[in-house]
Amino acid sequence: MNLVPVLAENLRRCRYQKPTPVQKFGIPAVLRGSDLMACAQTGSGKTAAYLIPAVNFIVSNNLNTNMNNGSQAAPSALVLSPTRELSIQIYEEARKFTYRAGIRCVVIYGGADARYQTQELGRGCGLLVATTGRLIDLQGRGYVCFRNIRFLVLDEADRMLDMGFEPQIRQIVQGRDSDMPRPGERQTLLYSATFPKEIQQLAREFLHHHHFLQVGRVGSTTENITQDVRWVEDMHKRDTLLNLLSSCPNDRILVFAEKKRDADYLERFLCQNRLPCTSIHGDRVQRERESALNGFKSGMFNVLVATDVASRGLDIPDVAMVVQYDLPSNIDDYVHRIGRTGRAGKQGVAVSFLTKRMPTLSMTWCHC
Secondary structure (H helix, E strand, O other): OOOOHHHHHHHHHOOOOOOOHHHHHHHHHHHOOOEEEEEOOOOOOHHHHHHHHHHHHHHHOOHHHOOEEOOEEOOOEEEEOOOHHHHHHHHHHHHHHOOOOOOOEEEEOOOOOHHHHHHHHHOOOOEEEEOHHHHHHHHHOOOEOOOOOOEEEEEOHHHHOOOOOHHHHHHHHHOOOOOOOOEOOEEEEEEEOOOOHHHHHHHHHHOOOEEEEEOOOOOOOOOOEEEEEEEOOHHHHHHHHHHHHHOOOOOEEEEEOOOHHHHHHHHHHHHHOOOOEEEEOOOOOHHHHHHHHHHHHHOOOOEEEEOHHHOOOOOOOOEEEEEEOOOOOOHHHHHHHHOOOOOOOOOEEEEEEEOOOOOOOHHHHHOO
16 A cells, blocks of 8 residues: 555554454555445444544545635535544544544544634634534534545444434535535545445445445454353342353453443442442543543453443453343344454453343344
8 A cells, every 4th residue: 555654654553464354355445445335344444444443545646735714714624423432533543544644633522612613613623523413513513624625534424324323414514515626536435344235225325436445244243352242040140140240350351231320230239339430421521531541441440331322342451341231122133232342353252141131032032
């Protein structure tokens, strides 16, 4: 791959030595100017696979000198993600790749101070990472325009295009007030670990002469994860979880609960039993969510209890085990949840509790 010197040097600083398959085959296709729909297993390096060619394009075409349009931010690359936490993570990775490259990275998301975010946009922006709701709000108020977009990236694209996010994506890309360049005038890159057939079909509306890259089996998980499904009576779930966590006192463990109140309940129960624990879910204010996540990453807490707000894309170092206290209702959420462990070639364990009140589809997973 022929990369600009400043990006190549940043990759060396980040100790990137050998590309993963999604990077090896995806980056050259994007550098040649193609649109791409890529499906690769969790922890396979998809974030770098789209950030590297985006940064390379901006620098090699000297687009980092045109980061604003009067009082509006006019980014050359836009990355959309479904959650605040994932947006922050992508932004932090982007800053590593744009070090000394003259590209300003900005992240905007709901739940944070909009005034600070508008000030950041006003200083210029070459690469913008955003959640859809806050982006539509600030674009409608004139703080950002899309006319200079040359790279549009949808991370966790299957979720971004489901019934919850599809109208917002269409408003950003195709809306009456949107000045987004059309397919063919921009490159569109879609990445996820799961891509149902109906979502693949929908996604093609946003692409132009695209390639489809599949690494491994679509919707499968990595072989580095040992999956352990255990039958547990409802009345014994809490004590079974406590015994499991107590047997691994030094491991970093992520526990998934289905409901927000159950996440709070499990956090209190585990703390009462002297296990360093915190929790994260959609009812927490953004400051609390970021504090809990940072405490888990830093090792202040060994256990993080979470709802599906933490199931997609988050790269938390050295998660030894994922415990599904409650199973999700569909296989895609199952794949994304257990993908928080066994990342970047490391080994991981995923333990799932099976009960009489399990979701309808759960039994079919056990026979796979």
